[in-house]
Amino acid sequence: MNTVPDIVYALSTSDSAVEQRLRERLATAAAESGLLDVAYRTLDTPIGSLLLASTDRGLVRVAFPRQDHDAVLQSLSEQISPRILRAPARLDVAAREIEEYFCGERTKFDLPLDLRLSKGFRRSVLGCLVDIEYGHTASYAAVAKAAGSPRAVRAVGTACALNPLPVVVPCHRVVRSDGSMGRYAGGPEAKSILLTLEAAA
Incomplete structure (x- = not known):
């Protein structure tokens, strides 16, 4: 039986190709098993490396470097679910739209949003x-x-x-x-x- 640790996150961008493939396989297996509640990735932008996180409802968090990405992930694990994993593929569309915005090619986002963190x-x-x-x-x-x-x-x-x-x-x-x-x-x-x-x- 496959299991996924309650909190799985590491912000290293220096993973080898093998490590990246293993992470992708783990993310896919977790998602297929219903064990991935929050997926995240980072994205380099003109205002620094942004942390992007999403749930099955949509994009739930964008965080700046100065907000401490590790602390943000810990907060998400407490507020939403401890089943959190670096799974870049789930955020490909969000990353693409944000990149288009910074390139001046997009003036409006077409992303599903999960607004549960604001009440x-x-x-x-x-x-x-x-x-x-x-x-x-x-x-x-x-x-x-x-x-x-x-x-x-x-x-x-x-x-x-x-x-x-x-x-x-x-x-x-x-x-x-x-x-x-x-x-x-x-x-x-x-x-x-x-x-x-x-x-x-």
Whole structure:
């Protein structure tokens, strides 16, 4: 009987070809046996190596290097399931769309999303963020109003900071009322790169 360890993750990108094939076989066997609840991979981008994670519902997490990928994986194992495995193939479509975005070839993502990590007002804010069009920005106050709570400007800032799907759910498009960028989970340089990329399109 095949079994998969409860938590299986390693972020090394220096695996040999044999190790990569073994990982792929393990991921395939785990998925076919219903033992793979969270698949993940990393993706090199202009704003650093992003961690991508998905469930059978869709993309569930995108994390920046500064958020500590190992800590994010540990959190996913606690919040969703300990049956987590590096399985890049499951995230091929997500990786391709994000690469197309950074190449200026995509302005909207067509990915199924698993939003279970956000609840209540924060979930409502995420719904408003996807309505901010590529190349445009909205103030925290405008997002608060769109989410149905005009006075909840600070709560919108918190929702953006805790957005589990940055880049794909574009919290980088939310700025202060005076036009300044405000804070960003990926850091000010990452936010600037994203806004500059979209402005240049």
